[in-house]
Amino acid sequence: MSDRDGLIWFDGEMVDWREAKTHVLTHTLHYGMGVFEGVRAYEAEQGTSIFRLEAHTDRLFNSAKIMNMPMPFSKEEINEAQRAAVRENNLKSAYIRPMVFYGSEGMGLRADNLKTHIIVAAWEWGAYMGEENLQRGIKIATSSFTRHHVNVTMTKAKSNGAYMNSMLALQEAISHGCDEALLLDTEGYVSEGSGENFFMVKDGVLYTPELTAALDGITRKTIIQMAKEEGFEVREKRITRDEVYIADEAFFTGTAAEVTPIRELDNRQIGSGSRGPVTELLQTKYFDVVHGRSAKHMDWLTPVA
Template structure:
């Protein structure tokens, strides 16, 4: 159950949480053509700060461009609305969910004149894969579902409908007793988690799959920049599931998952089964950055 807050921003106005409803014939509810973001706001010593707000708003608008959906508000207006929604709910730390969707109007697959609607909800949300997962790592299953091919839907947008693929994979993994799923692309190469990018470490080289089959994760990009600054060798390249089995370390990244170590994949222990040194170093730095404790990354935070 969502940890409810008080107000949700809908099309330029605040409405009470309980009244944030839509018509049953809302187009996106039927066909999935809509885009959303997941963003986090963290408590820091100098007040609350949103992590990489500009990048998330940019990706939201990129998703809309890919879907050919024209948002009725500017990126600047959405940025301000996000900050205002956090403020009005008086939350120090929260998860932020902006959603741009096609509203009620025509049905059928060509909703030319339907209104484009926007909502922003915020609520407190702790560690997505659990506190124990963040500390000790999670168990992952390679999914029987393939990640969507770039010409089935597109991988650079966070399209609502794409998450059917993710929810199928996630529920399969949980039904099999795992914490999370890892999807392979349609060529059988490692792609990403249901809402996370993956990194492995092998012989002290950090490796992550290249962009065509994965979402351009903002945490992924941040980790790459952080690793480069720390002089950790990094390679963006394809690898197979068995390379994860023999990796020294593996971890997921994402706004919800933050930096979550992976301790087991398909019943094989990764490394010695404990978060490895490079994972630990990057995870520590990530949490310092989001909490405003590393001045070198100040520009990644928007204080509210």
């Protein structure tokens, strides 16, 4: 990732991609205290546009507040940095990564005398789970790793350290021949994927876990709103793994994963074993919205030019 042409926004300036470096004593590298976002820009009818930029920036600032990290830039500056990272790298579509971290000004858990630094990088990144899986659906397994608890790392912040849990779960799932993990919360109820929120469909109703252990996903919010606009009932409730086994359809949502159908959980086929009709409808609508083909939600798109 580091050896390529381009520019990265770093503490208010555009720096050469290869020179966007930090010291080995960078505090966040040692203790994992940092927050970040994953944002996408799409080639839209009116030019390349960032999807739900303000919502992502709001979550970044909320994550920093939860982790008690002072933010040295305003929301407007971080919004502009994201637009610039896409524009100045001449990207038509992009995955955008803002990340907030403590520098190498000091060491130790007190985290005093530290400065907060921010980078925004952007690069081209296609379908997270592969183009064919957007249609075919993925095979997942219930993880032996439990999702974070609200009183351990908290779950509203998208924090760097939280992703140790995600990586362990994903690596385990892959080693078992699956594409993704389904993590349960400390009570044993369905929480989310390693980097996605979970939905299932049963008898025409959409269900998604309540936001206790799961991240408050922006794609989740988008899909809930769009499903309601399509006339579906959406219920947020506790879901058990065996409810998922007998669901008609299931899918993951996320900025990276977009709307990815789930065809199998723990070697049990979900519904017809391929992308279900409700999933297909919402996936199609989602891609229409992000590409600016839906007049209804143009306010979710921020052009980079």
